Amino acid sequence: MNPTLTTATAARVLQQIRHDHRTLGLMLVMPCVLLGLLAWIYQNTPVFDSIGAPLLGIFPFLTMFLVTSIATLRERQSGTLERLLAMPLGKGDMVGGYALAFGLLATVQAVVASGFALLVLGLDVAGAAWLLLLVAVVDALLGTALGLFLSAFAATEFQAVQFLPAFVLPQFLLCGLLVPRDQLPTVLQWVSDVLPLSYAVDAMQTITSDANGTAQVLGDVAVVLGFVVALIGLGAATLRRRTP
Amino acid sequence: MAIRIEALRVVRNERIVIPGLDLTVPRGELVGLLGPSGCGKSTLMRSIVGVQRVTGGTVEVFGEPAGSPALRNRIGYLTQQPSVYQDLTVIENLRYFAKVIGVPRKDLDEEVARLLGLVDLADHASSRAGSLSGGQLSRVSLAAALVGAPELLVLDEPTVGLDPVLRRDLWSIFRGLARSGVTLLVSSHVMDEATRCDRLLLMRAGAMLADDTLHGVLDATGAADAEQAFLTLVDRATERQPADRAAGNQGAAGQSSAQGGGPA
Numbered sequence: 001m002n003p004t005l006t007t008a009t010a011a012r013v014l015q016q017i018r019h020d021h022r023t024l025g026l027m028l029v030m031p032c033v034l035l036g037l038l039a040w041i042y043q044n045t046p047v048f049d050s051i052g053a054p055l056l057g058i059f060p061f062l063t064m065f066l067v068t069s070i071a072t073l074r075e076r077q078s079g080t081l082e083r084l085l086a087m088p089l090g091k092g093d094m095v096g097g098y099a100l101a102f103g104l105l106a107t108v109q110a111v112v113a114s115g116f117a118l119l120v121l122g123l124d125v126a127g128a129a130w131l132l133l134l135v136a137v138v139d140a141l142l143g144t145a146l147g148l149f150l151s152a153f154a155a156t157e158f159q160a161v162q163f164l165p166a167f168v169l170p171q172f173l174l175c176g177l178l179v180p181r182d183q184l185p186t187v188l189q190w191v192s193d194v195l196p197l198s199y200a201v202d203a204m205q206t207i208t209s210d211a212n213g214t215a216q217v218l219g220d221v222a223v224v225l226g227f228v229v230a231l232i233g234l235g236a237a238t239l240r241r242r243t244p
Numbered sequence: 245m246a247i248r249i250e251a252l253r254v255v256r257n258e259r260i261v262i263p264g265l266d267l268t269v270p271r272g273e274l275v276g277l278l279g280p281s282g283c284g285k286s287t288l289m290r291s292i293v294g295v296q297r298v299t300g301g302t303v304e305v306f307g308e309p310a311g312s313p314a315l316r317n318r319i320g321y322l323t324q325q326p327s328v329y330q331d332l333t334v335i336e337n338l339r340y341f342a343k344v345i346g347v348p349r350k351d352l353d354e355e356v357a358r359l360l361g362l363v364d365l366a367d368h369a370s371s372r373a374g375s376l377s378g379g380q381l382s383r384v385s386l387a388a389a390l391v392g393a394p395e396l397l398v399l400d401e402p403t404v405g406l407d408p409v410l411r412r413d414l415w416s417i418f419r420g421l422a423r424s425g426v427t428l429l430v431s432s433h434v435m436d437e438a439t440r441c442d443r444l445l446l447m448r449a450g451a452m453l454a455d456d457t458l459h460g461v462l463d464a465t466g467a468a469d470a471e472q473a474f475l476t477l478v479d480r481a482t483e484r485q486p487a488d489r490a491a492g493n494q495g496a497a498g499q500s501s502a503q504g505g506g507p508a
Binding site: 004005008009011012015016019020078079080082083084085086087088089241242243244 | 256257293294295296297298311313316317319321323324325326327328329330331332336340341343344345346372388389
């Protein structure tokens with residue numbers, strides 16, 4: 001990896017997004033709209049306060065997953081990936097550049113969504129606001145890393161979009177939001193234990209209910225970051241300069 | 245020697261695309277790779293650039309195995325489809341590719357201006373690539389292949405879809421580059437582009453039907469132009485070895501003599 005090439009690639013990806021105002025708008029506004037809708041549905045009940053934070057982690061995860069998958073698939077299909085890999089660009093520069101660019105976007109998205117939830121919707125959590133923000137950013141990074149890794153296995157847009165129900169929705173079902181993880185059937189508990197989103201939601205649930213859970217939350221954050229690093233590494237490792 | 249290929253064999257999806265091919269290209273030569281679409285031109289070019297998974301044989305560029313890291317800023321590669329970012333402007337595209345090839349930051353503006361002039365796109369520098377016409381877009385892609393003054397240019401159908409004036413201009417650019425010592429391998433399925441090259445490779449079904457100057461090819465076949473010569477060579481090859489292609493026995497022609505010089 002070469003820092004100049006990685007940042008040049010990240011800058012180029014951001015430039016592409018900047019030209020696409022609608023995508024940028026959707027990325028920043030949609031999580032807020034969904035959270036607003038949620039708060040409205042559950043008005044005058046304590047439900048929003050209990051599931052608001054976990055969903056604040058899940059919405060950015062979803063959007064970043066989709067945007068990243070499609071962006072890297074486009075890179076593959078347009079021939080630009082082949083051109084770049086014939087040039088002095090390292091595989092790490094490619095994947096790292098995307099991770100950096102989308103990580104930055106993810107941070108902005110998480111700040112906007114968390115700020116909106118806390119300040120406008122009056123989301124009330126026991127833990128600190130900075131912790132909420134940190135977990136939201138890390139969750140969005142997880143979406144990016146998963147998208148970077150999985151898009152290598154998608155040959156078409158149809159397949160890439162189908163990876164959402166295939167690899168993301170099962171994580172959502174098992175993450176502990178519908179049924180607490182310790183009440184899941186044993187086998188499903190094991191599966192839940194190896195899925196990254198479970199730790200993301202664990203962290204958000206701790207923030208929701210426990211004012212003294214900072215250490216526990218940071219532990220979960222470390223696990224999610226471990227997944228992020230591993231997925232980005234796998235994404236770079238599975239990138240092939242030579243194709244059939 | 246710029247390119248040296250021995251017994252190259254490429255199998256894609258269980259189909260033999262190149263059964264066994266030898267080729268050498270000295271430095272500074274402008275070589276035309278002509279043949280119908282699907283004959284293996286792109287696969288051969290991808291093998292030289294080092295992005296094709298090959299089944300057997302050796303491919304060397306400037307004495308190094310194709311695809312070596314040391315070669316990556318010495319080869320300019322133009323893919324058949326215009327491979328640029330359609331959502332970026334022409335300048336943004338070229339600046340990025342120039343950065344990747346290693347052009348120093350202070351020289352970026354100058355390099356991009358040079359490239360824009362070369363492909364005559366200075367008027368569209370700030371247009372989004374996706375808003376350009378097909379011909380303009382392929383010129384952006386060509387400019388991206390020329391960044392950083394590579395020593396070998398592998399250009400896959402650079403003139404397809406361009407008007408005659410522009411094609412003439414591009415060929416004069418190629419000629420100028422060859423004169424300055426750059427080696428060029430340029431593919432085309434338009435046979436009349438043969439007249440522009442130092443040397444012709446006529447390719448069909450993954451093998452070289454001929455490897456000679458245009459003069460040599462015309463003399464050997466008695467044809468009036470490259471297209472006629474190609475057809476004559478195809479006819480001779482089919483007569484001589486009707487069903488032998490898949491067996492992979494048909495190697496490349498020897499240097500400077502058209503293969504299939506006599507009827508079977």
